[in-house]
Amino acid sequence: MKDPAYEAGLAVRRRVLGEAHVKRSLENTTAFDEDFQDLITRHAWGDIWTRPGLDYRTRSLITIALLAASGRNDELNLHLRATRNTGATADDVKEVLLQVAVYVGVPAANSAFRIAKSAFEEMAKEGSR
Incomplete structure (x- = not known):
């Protein structure tokens, strides 16, 4: 299980981009881009898109x-x-x-x-x- 920011980001990412797109992105993740996928899910979607402003x-x-x-x-x-x-x-x-x-x-x-x-x-x- 990832941290709360990652989990919140993943939920927003799925809601905005759609389950099919996110599933494809995660299934196509390799050791090379795993850190990048984690970064965008945690920071772009979890830290920014979940803000209340x-x-x-x-x-x-x-x-x-x-x-x-x-x-x-x-x-x-x-x-x-x-x-x-x-x-x-x-x-x-x-x-x-x-x-x-x-x-x-x-x-x-x-x-x-x-x-x-x-x-x-x-x-x-x-x-x-």
Whole structure:
């Protein structure tokens, strides 16, 4: 059993990203990246996402803005898909990406809009099954 921060982080990680994603991540963990998986579960999810100051929707939107601004497109796609669990809407994401366009730059927002559009289209198709 891991410490309480890890366990709390794992619960939030599962709630936000979904059980299937987290299960895959943990099953694919090797000796090489085990410490990294522990670090992100404990610190990102356990220390930050469990704090009482912001709700999941707000944290989700901040994360999306930061990922779009820094060009971390794989993680951006993951967190766009997680909006189905955080309460952030497509309109919320649109507003955040417009902020990114002005404060970070049009190329970053352009890439993020393309990724968001694709992610929301895929989620809509998945929801109609």
